[in-house]
Amino acid sequence: MTDEIARNAGTATDFTLRLNRSASRTAPWTARQNEILSDAAFETARATIASWPGYAVTPLHALPGRAAELGIASLAYKDEAGRFGLGSFKALGGAYAVARLLQREVETALGNPVPMSEIVSGARDVSRITVCCATDGNHGRSVAWGAQAFGARCVIFIHATVSEARKAAIEAYGAEVRRTAGNYDDSVREAQETAMKEEWFVVSDTSYPGYMEIPKDVMQGYELMAAEAFDQLGTPPTHVFLQTGVGGMAAAVAAQAKRRWGDARPTIVLCDPDQSACWLESIRAGVPTAVEGDLDTMMAGLACGEVSALAWEVLETHADAVMALPDAAAFREMRALADPLPGDPAIIAGESAVAGLAGLAAAIKHPEARAALGLGPDSRALVFGTEGNTDPELYERIIAGELT
Ligand SMILES: Cc1ncc(COP(=O)(O)O)c(C=O)c1O
Numbered sequence: 001m002t003d004e005i006a007r008n009a010g011t012a013t014d015f016t017l018r019l020n021r022s023a024s025r026t027a028p029w030t031a032r033q034n035e036i037l038s039d040a041a042f043e044t045a046r047a048t049i050a051s052w053p054g055y056a057v058t059p060l061h062a063l064p065g066r067a068a069e070l071g072i073a074s075l076a077y078k079d080e081a082g083r084f085g086l087g088s089f090k091a092l093g094g095a096y097a098v099a100r101l102l103q104r105e106v107e108t109a110l111g112n113p114v115p116m117s118e119i120v121s122g123a124r125d126v127s128r129i130t131v132c133c134a135t136d137g138n139h140g141r142s143v144a145w146g147a148q149a150f151g152a153r154c155v156i157f158i159h160a161t162v163s164e165a166r167k168a169a170i171e172a173y174g175a176e177v178r179r180t181a182g183n184y185d186d187s188v189r190e191a192q193e194t195a196m197k198e199e200w201f202v203v204s205d206t207s208y209p210g211y212m213e214i215p216k217d218v219m220q221g222y223e224l225m226a227a228e229a230f231d232q233l234g235t236p237p238t239h240v241f242l243q244t245g246v247g248g249m250a251a252a253v254a255a256q257a258k259r260r261w262g263d264a265r266p267t268i269v270l271c272d273p274d275q276s277a278c279w280l281e282s283i284r285a286g287v288p289t290a291v292e293g294d295l296d297t298m299m300a301g302l303a304c305g306e307v308s309a310l311a312w313e314v315l316e317t318h319a320d321a322v323m324a325l326p327d328a329a330a331f332r333e334m335r336a337l338a339d340p341l342p343g344d345p346a347i348i349a350g351e352s353a354v355a356g357l358a359g360l361a362a363a364i365k366h367p368e369a370r371a372a373l374g375l376g377p378d379s380r381a382l383v384f385g386t387e388g389n390t391d392p393e394l395y396e397r398i399i400a401g402e403l404t
Pocket residue numbers: 088089090138139205243244245246247248249250300301302352353386387
């Protein structure tokens with residue numbers, strides 16, 4: 001087949017699928033990839049996060065009704081809506097990176113090792129340290145929550161269109177929230193410049209040359225979501241569909257899958273919003289490639305114009321395909337989850353939670369895409385519902401059918 005399928009461009013069912021010829025299940029897990037995400041680093045993350053008050057494994061729902069409708073053997077949905085009461089999987093990453101940063105800073109100041117338990121319990125005075133980041137919601141909530149729990153100061157930068165509800169949710173964790181002019185990238189710049197001036201620490205979920213350590217910690221935290229889901233599944237999945245913003249979450253899931261199952265890892269498909277399809281463009285070009293424009297998607301958590309450098313290093317050889325999908329496809333999945341088929345539970349999923357599921361639904365209905373991905377009656381699909389209704393007002397409007 002051709003490397004790329006574009007279906008009904010311009011209509012509500014439109015999608016683009018591109019195969020990634022640089023990736024395969026048998027591609028090795030390289031030493032470099034193991035420097036980014038390893039079993040040892042993951043076990044440290046797991047032990048730390050599992051020690052936080054309120055830690056609980058999130059549910060993995062079986063959706064037999066939907067699986068039957070799609071014509072596959074099973075569909076599992078890992079539901080992150082309840083993660084630490086923050087509403088998204090991002091609770092795992094930003095807060096863990098804050099803990100690691102504080103540990104490093106205290107160790108440097110004292111000149112000797114400090115156990116993570118002393119950071120997490122708040123036994124060390126870190127109130128002189130300020131952490132900051134730019135966010136469109138979920139990552140900032142996680143960083144603010146971590147800073148508050150461990151006793152550090154926190155300033156979060158949001159751009160013009162981040163809703164008041166998301167702002168208030170971050171403030172509820174004791175952070176100062178500053179609204180900046182312009183778009184997300186402008187808020188990133190403002191956070192960096194202010195941090196330089198004030199000697200604060202940027203805790204970003206995306207990496208670029210010269211800024212790798214903290215985003216690596218963020219991804220190590222995300223791996224716990226994947227590890228839990230894989231432990232919960234009776235039988236390994238054949239396909240995993242993953243929504244992508246900067247790609248940190250997808251890289252963490254792919255890494256956990258490859259290290260756990262080797263060449264028997266599932267087929268991994270990335271799912272981008274069509275208005276911010278930096279993974280589609282990068283896989284097309286074979287190198288990280290930015291998309292320009294206003295990134296005008298309602299999937300706010302996925303509205304990124306550039307891939308994370310570290311995520312690229314993992315997904316370049318371990319993401320088998322990439323799809324781009326319109327907002328309408330995500331809205332349909334949110335409504336379908338809220339009003340399920342007989343036998344399936346009702347699930348609350350936010351607008352950035354379901355691009356993976358939308359990708360699966362789109363691909364399976366298209367004969368060429370289905371064949372290209374090897375989808376069929378024996379397929380066992382896994383998706384990650386990465387947030388609940390983190391913006392309740394918007395959620396209600398989508399469920400009511402006001403946005404289509
Ligand atoms: C709910 C949700 N899902 C998925 C993602 C994508 O994660 P990443 O940016 O690591 O690709 C985000 C990012 O903010 C998010 O908020």
